[in-house]
Structure formats: C-alpha cells, structure tokens
Amino acid sequence: MKTIIEHNEFLKTFHKGKEVIDSWNPENFNNLASRINVIDFFCCAGGMTLGFAALNDFFHILGGIDLNPVSLKSYKDNYGTATLNADIANLRYDSFELNNTFAIDDKHPLLIIGCAPCQGFSAHRKKDYGKPEDERNTLIGYFADIAVSLSPDFIVMENVPEILNGKYKSHYDEAKTIFQRYGYYLCQKIYNAAGFGVPQARNRAIIVASKFKDFELPQEILEEQSYKTVRDAIGDLPHIDARNQNLLSDKYHRCSIHKQSTIDVIAHVPHDGGNRPKGIGPKCLDKVKGFSDVYGRLRWDKPSVTITQYARNPASGRYSHPEQDRGLTIREAARLQSFPDGYLWSGSLGDNFKQIGEAVPPLLSLAIATQIALFYKKKENE
Numbered sequence: 001m002k003t004i005i006e007h008n009e010f011l012k013t014f015h016k017g018k019e020v021i022d023s024w025n026p027e028n029f030n031n032l033a034s035r036i037n038v039i040d041f042f043c044c045a046g047g048m049t050l051g052f053a054a055l056n057d058f059f060h061i062l063g064g065i066d067l068n069p070v071s072l073k074s075y076k077d078n079y080g081t082a083t084l085n086a087d088i089a090n091l092r093y094d095s096f097e098l099n100n101t102f103a104i105d106d107k108h109p110l111l112i113i114g115c116a117p118c119q120g121f122s123a124h125r126k127k128d129y130g131k132p133e134d135e136r137n138t139l140i141g142y143f144a145d146i147a148v149s150l151s152p153d154f155i156v157m158e159n160v161p162e163i164l165n166g167k168y169k170s171h172y173d174e175a176k177t178i179f180q181r182y183g184y185y186l187c188q189k190i191y192n193a194a195g196f197g198v199p200q201a202r203n204r205a206i207i208v209a210s211k212f213k214d215f216e217l218p219q220e221i222l223e224e225q226s227y228k229t230v231r232d233a234i235g236d237l238p239h240i241d242a243r244n245q246n247l248l249s250d251k252y253h254r255c256s257i258h259k260q261s262t263i264d265v266i267a268h269v270p271h272d273g274g275n276r277p278k279g280i281g282p283k284c285l286d287k288v289k290g291f292s293d294v295y296g297r298l299r300w301d302k303p304s305v306t307i308t309q310y311a312r313n314p315a316s317g318r319y320s321h322p323e324q325d326r327g328l329t330i331r332e333a334a335r336l337q338s339f340p341d342g343y344l345w346s347g348s349l350g351d352n353f354k355q356i357g358e359a360v361p362p363l364l365s366l367a368i369a370t371q372i373a374l375f376y377k378k379k380e381n382e
Contacts, residue, residue, distance in 0.1 A: 006374075010218060014370045017054035018197070021362055024340040026078045029053065033060045036153075036376065039102055040064040041088060041114030041143055045074035045345065045355035047337065048113050048158065051365025053079065058373040059111070062102040065091075071355050073346035088116075089138075092145050110152040111372070115159065115360050116140050144175035147209075148182040155179070155209040156368055158360045161190045164205050172207070184209040187217050191364065195220025198338045198361040199228035200304045206368060212379075218371040230322060231300040233335040242326035252345060252352070253331040256312045265295050266314055266325045273299035273322070293318040304336045309357030312349065330356070338363040 036059050040049045043064025052059040063082035064075045072083045084101045091098060104110065116139040140163070147155045163172045179186060186209050193202040208217060222228075237253060242263060245254045258266075265281040276285070276295040285294055296318035298304050310316035314327040321328065328336075330352045334343065338361045345352040 009374060010370055011221065013055070013374060014196075014221070014366060017051070017366045017370060018363065020054040020056065021050060021338070021340050021366065024050070024078075024342040026080065026342070026344060029079060030056045031061055031079065031081065033057055034108060036060065036109045036111060036373075037062050037104070038111045038113060039098075039104075039150075040075075041112065041146070042066060042116055042139075043075055043083075044068070044071045044115070044358050045343075046078055047339070047359030047362050048115060048156075048365045049075070049079065050339075050343075050362040051360070051367070052111070052113065052369040054362070054366055055369050055373050058376070059369065060108070062104070065098075070347040070351045074344060074355055077344040077346060088142050088146065092142050095146070095149055098146070098150070104150065109376070110150060111154045111156065112147045112150060112152045113156040113365075114143050114147070115157070115358075116143050138171075140171050141174040141178065144178040148178060148184070151182075153211050154215075154372055155184070156372075157205075157207040157209075158364075159205050159207070161203050161205050163207075164188060164190065179209040184211060185213045185215070187215065189217045191220060191367075193338075193361045193364040194224075194227040194303045195222050196361075196363045196367045197222060197228050198303075198336075198363045199230060199233040200307055200336050200338075200361070201302075202306045202361060202364075204360075204364065206364075208368070212375070215375055216371075218367050221367075227303050229301050230298045230304050230336070233304075234332045235300070237329075237331060239324060240326070240329065242324075250331060250341075252334065253329045254349065255327045255329045256349065258314075258326060262314060263325050266297075266320050266327075269295055269297050269320060271297060271323050273297055273302070295320060298322050307333050307336050307357055309354040311357055312353040333357070337361050 033056050038052050038059050039062050043049060043066045046064060049061055049064060053061050061079055061081050065084045065086055066072050067087055069085050072085055076083050082101050162168045176186060188207040190203055190205050193200060242255055242258050268280045269276055274297050275292055281295060295314050297320045300322045305318045311319045311328050311333050314320045319327050333356045337356050337359055
C-alpha cells in the first residue's frame with residue numbers, strides 16, 4: 001500500500017510526463033538520459049514508447065522493432081532512434097542483430113516493453129473462439145524467449161484481458177514459465193485506461209516480469225466520475241463534412257470518404273450516443289443479435305468505446321461522431337487514444353487508423369513508466 005507521500009510523488013511524476021506528451025514535438029525530443037535503456041518490441045507507431053519517452057530524465061529510448069515498415073516510419077519520425085524491421089519469431093535464433101542494431105551495453109539497466117498482437121485472443125473475434133491455436137498467439141512465447149536472453153531488469157507486456165483468463169491463459173503460462181525459469185518475479189493487473197486519463201473505456205492487462213520481488217503495479221488515479229470524456233478530447237475540433245473535407249488546417253482531421261448510403265444511415269441515428277433505428281441500414285443487422293453498436297454515435301460526456309483499427313468505419317461499431325454525420329477522423333481517434341496533436345503518422349488513412357488502434361495508449365504506458373522510474377529512484381536512495 002502506498003503512503004500519501006509516495007502517492008503524491010507518483011502524481012507529480014505522472015503529470016510532469018503528461019506535460020511532455022501534451023506538448024510533444026519530435027524535433028524537440030530529448031533522448032539524452034543515460035540511466036535506463038528501453039527497447040520496444042511490436043512497437044507499431046510507438047504508443048508504448050511515448051509513455052517512457054515522456055520521462056526523459058529517467059529513460060533512454062534505444063529504438064523499436066516491428067514487422068510493419070509503415071508503422072516503423074511513424075516510429076522513426078517521432079523518436080529518431082534505431083528501428084528494426086524484423087519478424088520476432090526469427091530473432092529468437094539470432095540476438096546479434098538486436099545487439100548490433102540497438103548498441104545494447106552492460107553499463108545501464110535495460111527495459112524491454114512489448115505488446116504482442118492480440119488479435120488471436122481478443123473477445124471481439126468471436127468467430128475464432130474455437131481456435132486458441134492461432135499462430136499469432138505463440139508470439140507471446142517468442143517474445144519471452146528473446147526478452148530473457150537480453151537479461152533486462154524489467155519486461156513489460158500489454159495485452160487484452162483474455163490473456164489472463166481461462167480460455168487463453170495457456171499462452172500467458174508459456175511466457176510465465178520462461179520468465180520464472182530465469183528468476184523473474186511477476187505481477188499483473190487489468191486496468192481500464194480511463195483510470196489514467198485516457199478518454200476511452202479500454203480494458204487491458206499489464207504484465208510485468210522483473211528482477212525485483214518488491215515491485216508493485218500502480219493503482220488507477222481517477223475514479224469513474226472523473227474520467228475524461230469524448231467532449232474533453234475532441235469537442236474543440238472544427239466541423240468537417242465527410243463529402244467535402246478541408247485538409248488545409250490539419251491533415252489528420254479527415255475521415256473516410258463515406259458512401260452516400262452510409263451517410264444517410266448515420267443521419268437517422270439520434271445525436272449523442274444514439275443507436276441505429278431498426279429498419280434503417282442493411283436489413284441483415286436487424287436479423288442478427290450482437291450488432292446494436294453498429295453505426296451508433298459516441299456519447300459526448302462519456303469516455304469513448306474501445307478504439308480499434310476499424311474505428312474509421314461506422315459500420316464496424318459505435319464509431320460515428322456524436323453529432324456530425326460521419327465516422328471518426330484520424331485526429332479524433334488519436335486523441336481518444338491519448339496521443340498528442342504533435343505526433344506524426346505515416347502512410348494512408350487506413351495505415352494511420354491501424355497504427356492508432358493497435359497502439360498502447362500513451363497515458364497508460366506513462367503510468368507504468370512512472371512506477372518503474374520511482375522504483376529505481378527509491379532503490380538509489382536506499
């Protein structure tokens with residue numbers, strides 16, 4: 001249990017990092033800290049990295065690894081570090097490429113952070129529930145193998161909550177066995193990212209393997225009544241017309257080009273959290289249960305639903321603007337994930353939504369980074 005002093009120090013450090021995130025400008029990124037090195041596996045565009053980069057007096061970002069070159073371009077544009085376009089499964093057999101790319105040394109503590117693709121476990125993939133053998137699930141074990149070979153102080157994993165439940169627990173157990181075999185202590189917790197200021201209801205499992213028996217994960221800092229809302233995140237953005245988008249002021253404040261039939265369906269949905277009326281839109285939606293959110297609007301004064309790579313498409317869930325007859329823009333999706341406006345995105349609109357939807361919300365990452373930074377600080381003062 002934290003003391004009041006420890007809690008206040010956590011809040012002070014967290015909010016200091018949040019200021020760095022809010023004012024993010026890649027050109028001004030200070031990556032000169034030499035205390036604790038960080039490598040991000042499955043880095044995508046760098047959402048998890050941003051939480052650690054924000055505490056730039058503690059953490060030095062060595063770089064990121066991903067299979068998607070477009071995502072790596074976004075990562076490189078924001079952090080200017082080394083990147084490695086590689087398949088994690090292949091890296092199990094050759095650590096030379098890792099050491100050569102990131103210049104890993106023995107002088108500074110090392111942190112490995114990573115978010116193995118969760119599509120194999122996600123509850124949203126109901127059609128795959130009978131297929132726990134999804135090849136992507138084995139990436140958890142591959143990640144564990146590589147991580148322990150580098151002997152970091154901490155290994156931080158983020159994934160969907162299903163990785164800790166009975167149905168998919170075997171995949172986590174595989175990694176857990178590897179971690180414990182190499183002397184790591186484990187702690188895990190399911191968070192709602194809204195508890196750290198992310199304007200989105202996003203439940204995620206955080207798993208930390210560390211060399212320290214006394215490390216504990218943090219508690220959420222916000223109660224439900226204090227959660228940030230859709231209005232807080234995107235209420236100040238200018239109106240756009242899905243059929244006539246002005247890209248001059250903000251190239252990321254653009255949405256998909258909808259068919260007129262899609263716009264007509266959204267126009268029938270009541271503002272501020274409304275659902276698609278029965279009889280409006282594709283007839284198949286009225287025949288199948290479980291699609292009540294399709295074409296639904298976000299609520300202004302609640303956190304958004306979970307943002308995924310499909311948030312570009314109102315037909316994929318509750319991804320319509322609270323008032324305007326359109327889906328979400330890149331800017332809106334990024335803000336709902338707690339990305340700052342200064343963050344750079346590479347590729348097409350679809351690429352951008354994929355990078356945003358697959359990202360770890362930076363503020364959730366910042367909470368874990370804060371806890372680890374203060375743990376080191378406490379150890380230094382003992």
